[in-house]
Amino acid sequence: MSGDLDQTAVGFGLDPVDELPDTAGSDSAPAPAPHVVVIGAGIGGLASAALLARDGYRVTLLEKQLTVGGRVGSWEQDGFRFDTGPSWYLMPEVFDHFYKLLGTSAAEQLDLVRLDPGYRVYFEDQPDPVDIQSSREANVALFESLEPGAGRRLEKYLDSAKGTYDIALKRFLYTSFESVTPLFVREVVSRLGKLSSLLLRPIHGYTARVGRDLRIRQILGYPAVFLGSSPFTTPAMYHLMSHLDLEDGVLYPMGGFVGIIRSIERLALAEGVTIETNAPVTRILTDGARATGVEYRRDGATRTLDADVVVSAADLHHTETALLPEDRQTYGEAYWRKRTAGPGALLLLLGVEGEVPELEHHTLLFAKDWTENFDAIFGRNPSVPDAPSLYVCKPSGIDASVAPDGMTNLFVLVPVPADPALGTDDAERERLADRVIEQIAAWTGVHGLSARVRVRRVIAPSDFASDINAWQGSALGPAHTLAQSAMFRAGNRSRTLENLFYAGSSTIPGIGLPMCLISAEVLVKRMRRDISTTPLAEPLSPTVRPRRAAQPAPAAE
Template sequence: MTGRQRRAVVIGGGIAGLATAALLSAEGWSTTLFEARDEIGGRAGSWRHGAFRFDTGPSWYLMPEVFDHFFRLLGTTADEELDLVPLDPAYRVYSDPATGLDPLDVRSGREAATALFESVEPGAGARLDAYLDSAAEAYDLAVTRFLYDTYETTSGLRDPALLRRMPRLAPLLTRSLARHVERRFTDPRLRKILEYPAVFLGGSPYGVPSLYHLMSHLDLGDRVLYPRGGFTEVIAAVARVAEASGVTIRTGAAVASITASDGAATGVELADGRRVAADLVVSGADLHRTETQLLAPQLQTYPESWWRSRTPSPGALLLMLGVEGSLPQLAHHTLLFTRDWRGNFDDIFGRRPRIPDPASLYVCRPSATDSTVAPPGHENLFVLVPVPADPSLGRGGVDGSGDPAVEAAADRVIAQIADWCGIPDLADRVVARRTVAPGDFADEFGAWRGNALGLAHTLRQSALFRPRNASRKVAGLAYAGASTLPGIGLPMCLISAELVVKRLRGDRSPGPLAEPARV
């Protein structure tokens, strides 16, 4: 490669691919990104219907320091790139009306959170204070020791400072989040507030380790923010810094295969037959699709047989609803929690999976904060119902055109929101509607088993047990995205991009890259 610039190809224009491309270009690589669809963003996409604009994926802006670190690596900041608005309340919680339990408004900040818990359950405020101390310590441990580690060696895990904390850490790895919470709190609403973040990790509170109680540091101890304009603005910002660093982005350009010779990646072949040479290939596409469809069998690090014993995140039934009139009953973020909490997760992850009914679900009303997402006098609702990861559940559509079973489930969800939140005429006020189901995730994103998020964060699929960011069979082939290290969610995808660069630099430290000094 003497005398010419190193060439990199990135597959996939989701946030992981865009971020990887941006960092590679800043490292001096001539970088081209290929996205199969006509627009970038991947699961963090956008849909317009008349004067409505909907985010079609992530809607919680958590771990703000990870976003800021990424932008600072590229000479800017999150505050310069995004208009971030703190939410108050952070979210609202409704319970099944049959329980007789009142809704709760959850406000961020330790003082507000402990006051809420104490008002619901005497003594719970002090217990939450201790719980958040532990969550903050676990979060600091994750950021400084686990999330930014490529695990090329175990030196980070053998650090004396970490080993001294093992007596406190080990129990958090061996008991479930649900058991950890339920030993400390009695009120079902408080338990569910602390357990529901398991869904953000693609799992069940009965299946993810209690180390992930660190998530409560984010929504209770820290702030919940919203990027004005929606999460499409986050994608636009990452794409903007990528192009500013020299990345070429090609949409409508599907990659059919990764080419290799003598055990090293040589580039990609596009669906139209064109071949693009590269010294480095990074796939931000679904890892299962990358391994089992883009690589020849003898080159697969994670072949089909590997996936048979792995656990996907849930699938999702998504509803995008344009609603006439106001909906003050809903906060920007609203959660509906079923009475049969464990049964709800058994429906999703158990031996006889089905769409839960009633379901524990999430409603985002961005129009509560952002006037750009709905026309005057209307509201924008995005509803997520965790369902089994199973493409046979069907596909959605616009204005009721999806598969009958999907649309019937969506009707039940609308009726549930109407009943639980006191909006009896909700269905009659819907003027725009789109549904998305596991079949859509499989078809549009190549998502393994139609899952919505990636590999679930079970113990055997976390940290050093998660798929690494580089192929063991093909030199010069790396991975980024939600099913590789470190995991699920937009911040994790940004870190996965950074891990690619750390490998290229030979940086085996457990922490983030040093940020360049700003002039």
């Protein structure tokens, strides 16, 4: 993959490269490279730090928690190890490209296994589940068995999904939209009619092209939840997600998703990044139109750290409203009052005695009253649905490292309203968890599930708010509605401070691990003043300072 080099310029505001004299070959030592402070060591912050260090900056990464990872957490008890965040490995080419920018590859860093079936779906009041297969051909046959003619229509739907995905990857994901000029190319202009149509209608209506059977529409519409939204408000543009799970297939990194975080942390350290954990940032320091550094807490003391550039990969609402003075805010409270948060989540981490063959690695439970279910979460009077649609991950089926022999590891995610008060009452969260466990057992036929639970932890929106400063306790970030997608999503640069930038799920291109990796690359392009839409050339070549002697990227442990 390569960027359009003729459109690339180095610098941000007053270019630090231009400000520093070239002292190579002189008696004096070279001036140090510009210093970047990155706030937040979730995957977006780690990736940003690693790429900026490779680009030649000195980088310090500050993280509030004791460990890096942000939403991609890990928890262990009694021989069970749980991922506490993302669990779907999609868009593998995005991961591989990111690793190649750092001189390695996904194959070198991760042990990836293809899931077959990709996932299982249970439908309320339907006796038999549906297994989504790992190939397009098998899924076409599956849809045909659900509704005559649906297989043929799915073929056209997937052709459209792949075409939309390809154009999004090439023209809309790897850009900051600082300039729209690169978008005026034939392959975009020729598709403007279709793209506009896809943006202006919800995905729920678009799925009717494939079939009227509710099962079909739920399978095709549910990926909207991965985007922090509802199929009734998510633009049909995102039907591209069906290319990922129905055609590309679903992978799993052995050892869990925390292994992805550990690999990026190793790569960042190898690039020279300084990482400080247990160091919550309390203020971004400013002087006029520039950020001058940050104030943070460490070992009970308040400290300051000077910076030539500040990058916040923390929650954008928290960054803007808690770390900046009101007159320096680009996205103040008035902005957020008009925005839609993605759903909150009730997470259940369950260590279960015995095997649970009724569940696949990924299992979805879909409520019959689809409209009411989503209205309860996103409507004007939000509440936890009585029988919610939900998701269960069972990694122990293929990964022995996550549970003791003969035991089952279950991660349950229940979409709930984004409400930071939800979960503050311990008794309430446990009652909700009991109800969810009973629902899973009743719908899937798992015998005696509640009595077999040996390890249990419940995480609620209140935990997301306190642990990672998530806006409204959202588990994902701002929802991907039309007004919060692509060029309409919050940008990655402050409009009041010329050297303050953003990365992560709150900003472009959006929610999910692949999007956060892309956000780190778009950050680098923005700081270089690169307005191209295509990914950068592999491996990343430094533009700020010549690199020290090349070091091989550290391999997976």
